[in-house]
Every structure is written in structure tokens, then in C-alpha cells.
Amino acid sequence: MKLISLSEVASVIRSKNSGPYELTLDIIFNDKKIFNAACKEKVITESKIAELYGINEEQVISIVEFAPANAIKATIVRPIPSGALGETDVYGAQQHAPLLELKFNID
Secondary structure, three states, X not given: OEEEEHHHHEEEEEEEEOOOOEEEEEEEEOOHHHHHHHHHOOOOOHHHXXXXXXXXXXXXXXXXXXXXXXXXXXXXXXXXXXXXXXXXXXXXXXXXXXXXXXXXXEO
């Protein structure tokens, strides 16, 4: 087994608005083998997203494994609604950083 970071095996790691009250985190893997390994190892779970983002698991709305695109999508409640006073990322495009160094084992 080899310990790797998500940023080593994903061609895309991004975040974006999913409406004014939600953020979506997208991870698109380089190939099917890595995607399948990540799904098998349960790299992205409600508890892992909650830990990375400092939120309660109940604030993780969904996690979807989308095999046709080798992608995993997680949607969470935004800590501050888009455009609200004190909110600093209206488009939600700068919220993916906690995922970059997430490490997991691969065969």
C-alpha cells in the first residue's frame, strides 16, 4: 500500500456554489482505478468532510460517487450565505483547500 494525497491523483479539486446556502466540492480523479480505490477506501465520507471543514456531520448534505466521470461530489451547508455580511467568497470557489492534502492508501 502507498499513502498518497488527493491532489496527486485528482485532475480537478474544486468548490462552487450550490445555491446561496450550500457549497459543492468536486473531486475528479485521473483514472478509473484511482476513483474505484478512493470509493472502496471511503476516502470521502460525511465524517471526513465534517472533520476537514470543522462542521457537524449533519451539515454534510450529500456525498455522491459518480462513476461515469470518475468523480465524487460532496455538498455542505455554507457557514455564511453567499453575499451575506461577513462572507468572503461569494462564488464559493476558494473552499476546496482542505481537500488538497487529504491522504489515503492505495494498492
